[in-house]
Amino acid sequence: MKARFEFAGLKQCLQQAKLRANHQQSRVLASYLLPCNRHDPLALFAANYQYERTVCLWSTPSSDHYAVGFGSACELSCAPGGSWSEIQTNWQKLLASSVIIGGHQPVLYGGFAFDCQKAPSLLWKNFPTAVLTLPDLIFFCERDRSYLVINIMVSSQTDCSLAAKRARARWQSIVSRPLSAPDYDSLLLDGVDFDNSSTDALSWQQRVVDAVESIKRNELQKVVLARSDSLAVNCCPGDILKYLREYYPGAFLFAFVREKSCFLGASPERLVALKDKCINTVALAGSAPRGKDFATDYSLGLSLLNSDKDRFEHHLVVQHLLSILRKCCHNVAEPEPPQLCKLKQIQHLLTPLEGFVKDGVNLLDVLSDLHPSAAVGGLPRKKALKYIRENEGLDRGWYAGPVGWLNAEGEGEFAVALRSALFTPGRVTLFAGCGLVEASLPTHEYRESCIKMRVIRDAIRSVSLVAEAAG
Numbered sequence: 435m436k437a438r439f440e441f442a443g444l445k446q447c448l449q450q451a452k453l454r455a456n457h458q459q460s461r462v463l464a465s466y467l468l469p470c471n472r473h474d475p476l477a478l479f480a481a482n483y484q485y486e487r488t489v490c491l492w493s494t495p496s497s498d499h500y501a502v503g504f505g506s507a508c509e510l511s512c513a514p515g516g517s518w519s520e521i522q523t524n525w526q527k528l529l530a531s532s533v534i535i536g537g538h539q540p541v542l543y544g545g546f547a548f549d550c551q552k553a554p555s556l557l558w559k560n561f562p563t564a565v566l567t568l569p570d571l572i573f574f575c576e577r578d579r580s581y582l583v584i585n586i587m588v589s590s591q592t593d594c595s596l597a598a599k600r601a602r603a604r605w606q607s608i609v610s611r612p613l614s615a616p617d618y619d620s621l622l623l624d625g626v627d628f629d630n631s632s633t634d635a636l637s638w639q640q641r642v643v644d645a646v647e648s649i650k651r652n653e654l655q656k657v658v659l660a661r662s663d664s665l666a667v668n669c670c671p672g673d674i675l676k677y678l679r680e681y682y683p684g685a686f687l688f689a690f691v692r693e694k695s696c697f698l699g700a701s702p703e704r705l706v707a708l709k710d711k712c713i714n715t716v717a718l719a720g721s722a723p724r725g726k727d728f729a730t731d732y733s734l735g736l737s738l739l740n741s742d743k744d745r746f747e748h749h750l751v752v753q754h755l756l757s758i759l760r761k762c763c764h765n766v767a768e769p770e771p772p773q774l775c776k777l778k779q780i781q782h783l784l785t786p787l788e789g790f791v792k793d794g795v796n797l798l799d800v801l802s803d804l805h806p807s808a809a810v811g812g813l814p815r816k817k818a819l820k821y822i823r824e825n826e827g828l829d830r831g832w833y834a835g836p837v838g839w840l841n842a843e844g845e846g847e848f849a850v851a852l853r854s855a856l857f858t859p860g861r862v863t864l865f866a867g868c869g870l871v872e873a874s875l876p877t878h879e880y881r882e883s884c885i886k887m888r889v890i891r892d893a894i895r896s897v898s899l900v901a902e903a904a905g
């Protein structure tokens with residue numbers, strides 16, 4: 435299909451919004467959809483992420499559905515510690531007066547910090563504790579369909595013709611921007627993976643010992659301790675996403691660029707999806723490495739399914755999620771026994787859970803009840819969070835927080851931002867955590883955290899080798 439920017443249609447949409455803005459004396463959202471040529475969403479991301487202050491990318495597991503958003507027509511947030519459902523209420527208010535042409539649902543994308551009570555450190559300064567963004571331009575593609583949505587906040591002063599021209603020019607520059615040559619330097623990647631004896635490794639293992647002691651004293655039932663690793667490396671998040679798309683097709687692929695930082699990952703864990711009143715979530719906890727061949731892999735999977743320690747760790751997550759679902763949903767199905775979720779480097783125990791949302795409960799209500807699940811926080815929840823705050827010694831930022839989207843009908847999907855890293859100029863910070871119960875062993879947990887970090891670490895290594903080979 436030839437690209438045709440239906441300029442007249444956009445201008446009319448803006449003019450309608452302007453009439454409304456005039457009438458109500460406040461800004462009105464104009465959202466306009468038009469079919470467009472197919473582009474590779476990851477190439478669009480890679481070519482443009484350095485030129486736009488806000489970019490987001492989202493792809494649903496095992497699907498060909500991608501959304502790439504540029505800029506921000508508006509941002510909805512709530513104060514640290516504030517109620518997330520405030521965001522959804524404000525979104526509904528904004529939509530009530532909007533002019534939407536194209537038969538689509540405008541969509542917000544964004545995320546929440548793991549711990550919204552904590553002020554962000556310098557590392558996460560560009561990531562507010564809770565923010566959902568309506569991009570200026572969103573490119574969607576699915577199978578053979580692709581389209582562009584243009585969102586503009588219109589006031590009584592807006593020059594509709596100029597705003598339409600600007601949107602067209604911006605999209606044209608986005609699609610015609612060439613990929614800049616990657617700049618990879620000082621890759622300090624080798625030798626740290628399973629080195630159990632470095633000071634960082636030992637001090638983290640000591641934290642695990644202390645947490646397990648606390649569990650043995652019955653102060654906690656379970657706690658998830660995370661750690662970070664920082665690498666001095668300059669590499670293109672777009673290339674990392676291409677690697678993740680290839681090797682983790684079953685994961686939620688996400689990226690959020692804010693100013694010069696990019697938080698991205700390939701998460702296997704859905705926190706919540708709401709469609710047609712049906713809520714879906716998963717318990718994902720309990721891990722084992724993948725085997726090098728079928729027989730070893732099969733036996734590792736079988737031992738994981740039969741491991742008392744992992745089954746207990748997983749059971750806690752299932753029971754906790756069920757108790758929350760039963761409050762906000764009816765017809766909560768009894769779960770089946772856990773199954774294996776096999777990823778490139780690691781396998782997990784997984785239990786899907788489902789219910790039908792009660793009237794008057796919205797997606798962000800459910801999200802804020804489910805987060806943090808015992809797969810990333812612990813139990814009892816409040817005590818585990820306090821323990822993490824006081825003992826982990828890390829600013830998790832958006833790592834292990836919910837990331838995803840919310841549409842105009844209140845439907846959406848959020849994943850737990852795992853297998854993720856924060857890219858800042860010249861540096862990448864990797865994050866991973868492990869669920870601890872009484873039977874957890876520090877060396878095993880450290881090794882598990884290394885395997886989890888390999889998702890991004892291997893991606894960096896692979897794209898830098900390709901860049902080196904290309905000269």
Ligand SMILES: C=C(O[C@H]1C=CC=C(C(=O)O)[C@@H]1O)C(=O)O
Nearest residue numbers: 719720721809852866867868869
């Ligand atoms: C906290 C993480 O993983 C969670 C999800 C799956 C398995 C987990 C585990 O076995 O500990 C964790 O609960 C992480 O990847 O950083």
